[in-house]
Amino acid sequence: MGTLSLQGVYAPTLTPICADLSIDLSAYTEFCRRLLDGGCHGLVLFGTNSEATSFSAAERMAAVDAVIESGVSADRLVIGSGAASVSEAAELTRHAVQAGCKGVLTLPPFYYPGVSDEGIFRSFAAVIDRVNDERLRMYFYHIPQVSGIHLSPNLLARLAEAYPGLAAGVKDSSGDIETLQGLHQVARAFPGYAVFCGTEALLLKNMQGGGGGCISGMANVLPHVIRDLYDNWQANDAEERQTRTNWIRDAILESGFNMIASLKVVVADQTGRPGWSRVRPPLVDLTPEEQSTLLARLTPERA
Amino acid sequence: MGTLSLQGVYAPTLTPICADLSIDLSAYTEFCRRLLDGGCHGLVLFGTNSEATSFSAAERMAAVDAVIESGVSADRLVIGSGAASVSEAAELTRHAVQAGCKGVLTLPPFYYPGVSDEGIFRSFAAVIDRVNDERLRMYFYHIPQVSGIHLSPNLLARLAEAYPGLAAGVKDSSGDIETLQGLHQVARAFPGYAVFCGTEALLLKNMQGGGGGCISGMANVLPHVIRDLYDNWQANDAEERQTRTNWIRDAILESGFNMIASLKVVVADQTGRPGWSRVRPPLVDLTPEEQSTLLARLTPERA
Numbered sequence A, B: 001m002g003t004l005s006l007q008g009v010y011a012p013t014l015t016p017i018c019a020d021l022s023i024d025l026s027a028y029t030e031f032c033r034r035l036l037d038g039g040c041h042g043l044v045l046f047g048t049n050s051e052a053t054s055f056s057a058a059e060r061m062a063a064v065d066a067v068i069e070s071g072v073s074a075d076r077l078v079i080g081s082g083a084a085s086v087s088e089a090a091e092l093t094r095h096a097v098q099a100g101c102k103g104v105l106t107l108p109p110f111y112y113p114g115v116s117d118e119g120i121f122r123s124f125a126a127v128i129d130r131v132n133d134e135r136l137r138m139y140f141y142h143i144p145q146v147s148g149i150h151l152s153p154n155l156l157a158r159l160a161e162a163y164p165g166l167a168a169g170v171k172d173s174s175g176d177i178e179t180l181q182g183l184h185q186v187a188r189a190f191p192g193y194a195v196f197c198g199t200e201a202l203l204l205k206n207m208q209g210g211g212g213g214c215i216s217g218m219a220n221v222l223p224h225v226i227r228d229l230y231d232n233w234q235a236n237d238a239e240e241r242q243t244r245t246n247w248i249r250d251a252i253l254e255s256g257f258n259m260i261a262s263l264k265v266v267v268a269d270q271t272g273r274p275g276w277s278r279v280r281p282p283l284v285d286l287t288p289e290e291q292s293t294l295l296a297r298l299t300p301e302r303a
Helices: A025-037 A057-069 A086-098 A117-131 A153-162 A177-188 A200-208 A223-231 A238-255 A259-271 A288-302 B025-037 B057-069 B086-098 B117-131 B153-162 B177-188 B200-208 B223-231 B238-245 B247-255 B259-271 B288-302
Strands: A008-013 A042-045 A077-080 A103-106 A138-142 A167-172 A194-197 A213-215 B008-013 B042-045 B077-080 B103-106 B138-142 B167-172 B194-197 B213-215
Touching (some): A008 A025, A025 A057, A025 A259, A077 A086, A086 A103, A153 A167, A167 A177, A177 A194, A194 A200, A200 A213, A200 A223, A213 A223, A223 A238, B008 B025, B008 B223, B025 B259, B042 B057, B057 B086, B077 B086, B086 B103, B117 B138, B153 B177, B177 B194, B200 B223, B200 B238, B213 B223, B223 B238, B247 B259, B247 B288, B259 B288
Parallel strands (some): A008 A042, A042 A077, A103 A138, A167 A194, A194 A213, B008 B213, B077 B103, B138 B167, B167 B194
16 A cells, blocks of 8 residues: 555546536536545546547646646646547647646547557557656556457556556456456556556455556545445455445446436536536437436435 | 539548658648549548548648648548547538538547437537538548447438538448448438448449449559549449459458558558658558568559
8 A cells, every 4th residue: 555656536527518518617626626525535537437538638628727726736636638649648648747637547549440559559658758757647548348449468568667657557447357357467567556447346356456446437426435435445344335336336327328428417416507417429418307217216325 | 413512533641641750741742732643533631541530630730731732722622520529520620611621521429339329410410510601511421340430321311401511421431332322312312412432342333323432542542543433434344444443452451451551551662752651550550571561462463
């Protein structure tokens, strides 16, 4: 403990938008404070749950600036800096480093399927080389079911060898325990290398394997429950605490609605701000009827 | 004939880069002239073969400006304006329209897989509404094996109904004849609606079905052969002319090398500029040995 480059419960922060699809910066900065007050160690601005790739680089950088200007300490922020192009990923990464952020969570280029490990290595290397700043801490973002790109243990080890300290860890959103365990093996070879899971359902197993914590969409709506597990993962009743974190994800999955749109509906309900339920295309807002159905499913557990 | 919004042989122009990965604007403008002199009716700047998504919006717009400033008439240019975000797609589209380009070829947002037709409709609608310019001619880009997104005939018809004239056609790179024929059905309902195929191997069938032509990667290296088929698709020997267009694609496919990297090697060979063989990550250049292997395979036919 204490030796990893990043530790804790991070929320891949949902991004509220106005009716014209622009980011609602007032609701956004308020929400960031709410999550930190609610138990998150930090925030990942512009991950997949944030609809990161649905915003331009300029919109993303302006929103990061607004959060920092609102008083959130940059060292509690990790910035999603992935893009389809290495030039845009480098621009987003440089901006985060220069703003003093704790790190970046970086997708590989995600347009061309079936690219080689060599091509993925060159992509990340191009970003790191362009930014060329010793303060950089890059966390590689493995979410193959969305990005279409697999980050193999061999590739991650090669990056960690080529960029010691700067290649600082990995977030695994595959949801697969064997994949996560393969990343624990990588981490053991590189002191400080932090493995995060993308589902809180694997948080206990990740901590037992030496991981750093989780970056989980559910932390947007249940930060204190996930934090409780994180703080007590070595307690006798840790398995029960793990189980208590799972119900809301299970309830949303059972509803069949899109996860991101559903989480925004829950936040709209929690904050009393109906505008929170908006998503950017290509995602689609839940209809009022769907919102009622979803919230009714969650009511017994919320009571 | 003559009534479609777009007709002819278009090259999805390969993008030459310097050793630092920036676009080699000198080689680029020279190559654009070469393709137009070689028989292309026009060029698609920043399609998939151009590695469009591997460049930032700013890089793409600057390159389009450079081509026009070099003396290429904007009405011979269609600009690939797709991006993961509707804001960036709108920016690229607006730039092309204001520059007087003939049209735009627009990918749907391509990060999230499995999005609904409603979400894709809203994405394209958001771009068209933001640009809000009657001069816009948008061609929807169907390349599901790369983008992960299917554009259904129903969706395309809905767009054509909502935006008459502006929703001007479709490019189908699926390579599937039944998909192409489904798009011919859509086109019959909307006068002027142009269907392009993404492989020259289907050019004859596309013309027979009432399509507008092809936007084919092979036009980067064999423009005159494809143009010959286009000009003579109603000739008695059209099938033979179709067969003559197929050999280089087949030879590259049989080589097993990446198509885009391979085409660039052929252009490097044709132009005597070795730098042409560079690709941007996540694609990977062919090694010198691979280049020799590829060119040797093509030599008998080139002779």
